[in-house]
Amino acid sequence: MxxxxxxxxxxxxxxxxxxxxxxxxxxxxxxxxxxxxxxxxxxxxxxxxxxxxxxxxxxxxxxxxxxxxxxxxxxxQGSDAWCPGDAAGLAEVTQWLALSATELQCGLQYARRGVLHDRWTLGDAARASAFGRIGLDALEARLKDHDWLCFDRPTIADIACFAYAETAPEANIPLESWPGVMAWLERCRALPRWPGR
Ligand SMILES: N[C@@H](CCC(=O)N[C@@H](CS)C(=O)NCC(=O)O)C(=O)O
The missing domain is CATH 3.40.30.10 (Glutaredoxin)
Structure with a gap:
């Protein structure tokens, strides 16, 4: 297994x-x-x-x-739904995976780690949260008028970006300025089988 x-x-x-x-x-x-x-x-x-x-x-x-x-x-699993294999579809998903590993990871995750464990990997709270906000703005630009990050369905792009968007308040970044992101977090949580933390 x-x-x-x-x-x-x-x-x-x-x-x-x-x-x-x-x-x-x-x-x-x-x-x-x-x-x-x-x-x-x-x-x-x-x-x-x-x-x-x-x-x-x-x-x-x-x-x-x-x-x-x-x-x-x-x-x-052969899941084209969650991760398409065609060139344009895979690239579209990959751009969100990249965002999740840059602005969301080094901004939101490092800000959370700083707040929770006082470990500031790439600078102080202001720098981490400024970088994380760029990621949240990119999510909001898509989610203000779409349900999902790619296509018309959830994909691994949503799973990758969800994790540290969800925990942004633990990094002292309340999400009220990003209403599309807040609605999308709820939409993800409402999917059948989506596990809580
Ligand atoms: N880009 C990596 C980041 C992995 C990462 O940051 N892992 C954290 C936990 S969420 C970790 O292992 N931290 C331990 C440490 O840095 O000491 C990924 O997406 O897998």
Whole structure:
């Protein structure tokens, strides 16, 4: 069975749980103890060389990035709905995966980590939240008049961007200025099988 290496309060890990729930994919979850630094151990770095969760092991396949894992899980299930295989469709999804790994990760996630753990990876609260706001503005520009980030249905783009948009208030970034984003978060949560944190 596919193994997922995850962290307990890790939004990046939660992305994989969400997709597996939506597609009803079974998996074995191995909780990596981030508080005790297990993700920096030599043994774990053989699975994820950058020492982060999540990671995925499925037979000979080893992956260590949440976006890569989302693509793998969806495509392995043959799910064109959640991750299209055609050039334009895949590229459209990928641009949101890229946003989730830049403005949302380095802005919103790092701001949350700073607030929760006083660890400011790329600068102080003002810099992290300014970068995160660029990501929220990009989401809002699409979501003010669309239900989903791509096409007319949820895809892995929504799952990837949901995680740290949802936790923005924990980074002291209330979402009232982005009403389209707030409505979309509710729309995601209302999907059958969408798991809570
Ligand atoms: N871009 C990576 C980011 C992964 C990441 O930031 N993981 C966090 C948990 S959400 C982590 O392992 N943090 C531990 C640390 O940096 O010490 C991905 O999408 O997988």
């Amino acid at each position: 596919m193994k997922l290496y995850t962290g307990s309060i890790s939004g990046n890990s939660h992305k994989l749980r969400v997709l597996c729930a939506m597609l009803e994919v079974p998996y074995e979850e191995i909780l990596v103890n981030l508080e005790q630094g297990e993700h920096k151990s030599e043994a774990y770095r053989r699975i994820s060389p950058r020492g982060e969760v999540p990671a995925l092991v499925d037979g000979a396949v080893r992956l260590w990035d949440s976006a890569a894992c989302l693509v793998y899980i969806a495509r392995k």
